Amino acid sequence: MGVHTVEDLQRQAEIEKEGLGLFQSTQSVIREALEKLGYTDEHYELLKEPLRMLTVRIPVRMDDGTVKVFTGYRSQHNDAVGPTKGGVRFHPEVNEDEVKALSIWMSLKCGIVDLPYGGGKGGIICDPREMSFRELERLSRGYVRAISQLVGPTKDIPAPDVFTNSQIMAWMMDEYSRIREFDSPGFITGKPLVLGGSHGRETATARGVTICIEEAVKKKGISLQGARVVIQGFGNAGSYLAKFMYDSGAKVIGISDAYGALYDPQGLDIDDLLDRRDSFGTVTKLFQHTITNKELLELDCDILVPAAISNQITAENAPRIRASIVVEAANGPTTLEATEILTSRGILLVPDVLASAGGVTVSYFEWVQNQQGYYWTEEEVEQKLTKVMVESFNKIYDAAHIHQVNMRLAAYMVGVRKMAEASRFRGWI
Ligand SMILES: NC(=O)C1=CN([C@@H]2O[C@H](COP(=O)(O)OP(=O)(O)OC[C@H]3O[C@@H](n4cnc5c(N)ncnc54)[C@H](O)[C@@H]3O)[C@@H](O)[C@H]2O)C=CC1
Numbered sequence: 001m002g003v004h005t006v007e008d009l010q011r012q013a014e015i016e017k018e019g020l021g022l023f024q025s026t027q028s029v030i031r032e033a034l035e036k037l038g039y040t041d042e043h044y045e046l047l048k049e050p051l052r053m054l055t056v057r058i059p060v061r062m063d064d065g066t067v068k069v070f071t072g073y074r075s076q077h078n079d080a081v082g083p084t085k086g087g088v089r090f091h092p093e094v095n096e097d098e099v100k101a102l103s104i105w106m107s108l109k110c111g112i113v114d115l116p117y118g119g120g121k122g123g124i125i126c127d128p129r130e131m132s133f134r135e136l137e138r139l140s141r142g143y144v145r146a147i148s149q150l151v152g153p154t155k156d157i158p159a160p161d162v163f164t165n166s167q168i169m170a171w172m173m174d175e176y177s178r179i180r181e182f183d184s185p186g187f188i189t190g191k192p193l194v195l196g197g198s199h200g201r202e203t204a205t206a207r208g209v210t211i212c213i214e215e216a217v218k219k220k221g222i223s224l225q226g227a228r229v230v231i232q233g234f235g236n237a238g239s240y241l242a243k244f245m246y247d248s249g250a251k252v253i254g255i256s257d258a259y260g261a262l263y264d265p266q267g268l269d270i271d272d273l274l275d276r277r278d279s280f281g282t283v284t285k286l287f288q289h290t291i292t293n294k295e296l297l298e299l300d301c302d303i304l305v306p307a308a309i310s311n312q313i314t315a316e317n318a319p320r321i322r323a324s325i326v327v328e329a330a331n332g333p334t335t336l337e338a339t340e341i342l343t344s345r346g347i348l349l350v351p352d353v354l355a356s357a358g359g360v361t362v363s364y365f366e367w368v369q370n371q372q373g374y375y376w377t378e379e380e381v382e383q384k385l386t387k388v389m390v391e392s393f394n395k396i397y398d399a400a401h402i403h404q405v406n407m408r409l410a411a412y413m414v415g416v417r418k419m420a421e422a423s424r425f426r427g428w429i
């Protein structure tokens with residue numbers, strides 16, 4: 001790989017400033033991973049940006065009769081390996097750079113768990129917590145109409161992400177099937193079981209994180225029984241993870257949502273919180289004594305799991321993180337500088353592209369079942385997921401030791417190789 005230009009170095013310095021672009025910092029780790037593997041500048045030029053990025057405007061008739069126009073995105077990072085794959089996020093802070101970074105992370109995840117996919121991701125700038133059921137249906141269908149030319153079961157396959165769920169996947173699948181005039185369950189994953197969903201997809205992300213935690217505690221010589229766990233976010237990823245930790249005998253001492261956090265050093269009653277949370281993973285509003293998300297992250301604990309949004313552990317708070325293990329269920333919760341700080345403090349950081357890959361793995365199983373029209377039992381799904389996650393964790397843990405790099409760079413090295421090779425064999429590079 002060529003010598004870095006002054007421009008490169010300036011950009012690098014900017015990236016290192018806290019808060020600057022998830023997208024740029026992702027590019028810098030991709031560059032480093034390719035360099036370590038001996039790939040050329042051409043590989044970096046190809047892989048540093050998504051191949052396609054579609055911006056759409058979606059007019060939606062609101063319940064009060066007015067029309068509101070929403071902005072949405074779909075990014076397809078690289079389809080050398082196969083169709084692109086990745087979730088759709090409904091959130092007020094969605095933006096183009098975030099969607100682009102998220103699609104690159106999907107490529108890396110698919111490479112790590114060895115799926116026949118490249119990475120894609122979508123998002124709509126909206127706040128579903130302030131929309132009615134029918135408004136959400138119209139928005140979901142409008143998004144599919146807007147992106148329908150670019151997606152499909154063998155092109156790009158969406159799935160759930162922040163503030164989207166199996167009901168939204170069902171509307172999207174129905175809209176796509178209407179447009180194409182045949183039933184297309186393989187267009188999207190994370191569907192309800194009765195519409196071709198897979199057993200285990202609902203809990204897959206949390207299950208994958210749990211498997212990473214089980215492997216990580218072995219490496220650290222910590223017993224999961226009685227271990228103190230703190231989880232930021234109580235939605236799909238965070239709440240099921242809390243349940244798995246609670247059931248395995250760990251003590252979940254802190255959880256949070258967008259409005260605050262709950263802390264009990266004796267351990268929270270997770271079954272009770274699960275009964276009381278709403279469909280957006282909100283539960284803290286029901287309690288008087290709460291702490292902030294910022295305080296939650298700095299609690300004294302053994303295992304910390306950010307399972308909500310990006311940029312939560314930064315150079316500012318990384319020196320005060322007191323966990324021995326940090327497992328990233330969320331996408332992009334830790335900045336690059338914070339990654340360095342945590343690693344140099346001996347904290348085992350299990351990066352997002354590995355820890356959260358259980359979701360897309362079971363999405364792949366769902367897609368395979370849809371293509372075959374033959375459905376697997378919950379036990380089969382769980383067994384296959386466990387094998388994939390245990391192998392992936394150990395592959396990356398070993399790579400980090402062999403190459404003497406942190407776990408994030410090791411994960412990028414493992415994740416980028418397949419698409420780099422596929423791009424080369426196709427003659428793109
Ligand atoms: N659902 C999935 O299959 C996968 C999700 N992920 C990642 O996991 C993370 C969480 O996703 P889901 O659980 O699916 O979303 P979700 O919508 O089910 O839950 C999100 C949770 O984060 C909380 N939250 C939102 N904004 C927050 C803020 N500003 N501060 C603190 N908490 C906030 C919400 O209150 C809620 O508890 C995201 O980063 C997502 O990309 C990664 C892989 C797969």
Ligand SMILES: O=C(O)CCC(=O)C(=O)O
Pocket residue numbers: 085086087088109157158159160161189331356357359360361363364
């Ligand atoms: O299930 C999928 O296809 C993708 C899930 C996702 O968006 C993610 O892993 O970030």
